[in-house]
Every structure is written in structure tokens, then in C-alpha cells.
Amino acid sequence: MTCPHCGASVYENDVKCPYCDSFLENRNADNTRRPVSGPGQFTMNGPDQVNVALVIVSLLIPIFGIIYGAISLGGGHQKSGKVYLILGLAGIFVFPCFMGIIPMTFAFLGFAQ
Numbered sequence: 001m002t003c004p005h006c007g008a009s010v011y012e013n014d015v016k017c018p019y020c021d022s023f024l025e026n027r028n029a030d031n032t033r034r035p036v037s038g039p040g041q042f043t044m045n046g047p048d049q050v051n052v053a054l055v056i057v058s059l060l061i062p063i064f065g066i067i068y069g070a071i072s073l074g075g076g077h078q079k080s081g082k083v084y085l086i087l088g089l090a091g092i093f094v095f096p097c098f099m100g101i102i103p104m105t106f107a108f109l110g111f112a113q
Contacts, residue, residue, distance in 0.1 A: 044075030050083050058084045062091035 001012045006020035016023055058065025065088020072081030 044072060044077050048077040048079045050080045054080075054084060055087060058087040059091045059094070062088045064088065065091055 001010055001014075001024070002008070003010050003017040003020060003022070003024060005022040006017060008017060008019040010017055010019075010024065014024055054065075054068065058068070065084045067088075069081050069083070069085025069088055072084060075081075
């Protein structure tokens with residue numbers, strides 16, 4: 001195999017070129033090229049599907065939705081990452097308003113003392 005960056009001859013299974021220190025591309029079983037993750041990079045495994053339990057948690061605990069949404073976006077799950085991030089941001093505004101309405105409703109109906 002030849003390094004696409006410097007043209008040096010490298011082994012087929014090498015991840016980095018020993019000469020120019022750049023990351024190489026590997027081939028999958030179907031002989032398609034894919035980039036190799038570098039240090040500090042990751043990809044999330046599994047399909048990019050929205051989980052209902054995580055949607056509920058993202059609304060009830062907004063910081064979880066924001067953090068998990070950012071992790072999902074960084075890991076390559078664009079669809080679910082956007083959903084969790086948006087719901088986490090919405091949860092910051094919706095949940096406190098909702099929690100303020102419940103006590104006011106009980107006070108208005110005379111249940112609270």
C-alpha cells in the first residue's frame with residue numbers, strides 16, 4: 001500500500017504512516033474505503049434511531065439531553081443527536097414553567113395549604 005500523503009510504501013494494516021505521521025485509510029470487507037479515526041475521535045455504534053426513554057430523560061433532565069445530544073452529534077448520529085440536543089434545550093424552558101403551573105393549579109383549586 002502507498003501512503004496517499006507522502007507516497008511512501010507502508011503495510012496494508014498500518015493506521016499511521018511511519019514516515020509522514022498522517023492517518024491512512026483502511027478498506028472494509030466489501031473493499032470500500034473508510035477513514036480511520038484518529039486519536040480523540042470516536043464513532044457511536046448501532047443505528048441512528050431516537051430512543052423514547054432518552055427523549056423523556058432529555059426533557060426531564062435538560063443537562064443530560066444537551067450533553068448526550070452533543071456526544072451523539074460528535075459520534076456521527078446526526079438525527080438522534082439533534083433530537084436530544086433540541087429537547088434538552090427545550091427542557092430548560094418548558095420544565096420549569098410546567099413545574100410552576102402545577103403548584104399554582106393546586107393553590108388555585110385549594111388543595112395546597
